[in-house]
Amino acid sequence: MKAWMMGVVGLGLVGCNMSPIKPLYVSPTQYQGWGCEQLRLEYNRIGQYLKNGIEVPKQQTFGIGLGLGGVIGGRHGGGIVPSISVNMGQHQNSTRTEYAKILGQRDAVSQAAEFQNCPFKLPKYAELVPKK
Numbered sequence: 001m002k003a004w005m006m007g008v009v010g011l012g013l014v015g016c017n018m019s020p021i022k023p024l025y026v027s028p029t030q031y032q033g034w035g036c037e038q039l040r041l042e043y044n045r046i047g048q049y050l051k052n053g054i055e056v057p058k059q060q061t062f063g064i065g066l067g068l069g070g071v072i073g074g075r076h077g078g079g080i081v082p083s084i085s086v087n088m089g090q091h092q093n094s095t096r097t098e099y100a101k102i103l104g105q106r107d108a109v110s111q112a113a114e115f116q117n118c119p120f121k122l123p124k125y126a127e128l129v130p131k132k
Helices: 004-016 036-052 097-117
Strands: 062-071 079-088
Touching: 036 079
Parallel strands: none
Antiparallel strands: 062 079
């Protein structure tokens, strides 16, 4: 039974990592003061960065915390008991998160170019993904 449960949990964790990455929202207002040529160059720079691969600085993704927890009442009395919490999971600087941020930046640049009526079209993420 334990082996079966571990297999299900393992498949669930792999499934989270296999889902397609969608862009995070980045506001296009940060590109308001940019000209059309600057926006085009930035869009191309971001595209080159995505093509070459994203490097994320290594950071600690595992932590242990010690603390005190309270128990109110109970069958054998109550009181303060020690507790240990273990922190594992995706951190804010994972490759997937960084990739989603970069996709969001590219979409923001595209929107800024659209707002400024630039004479060219910079496709957004949704326009680049093949339809099923």
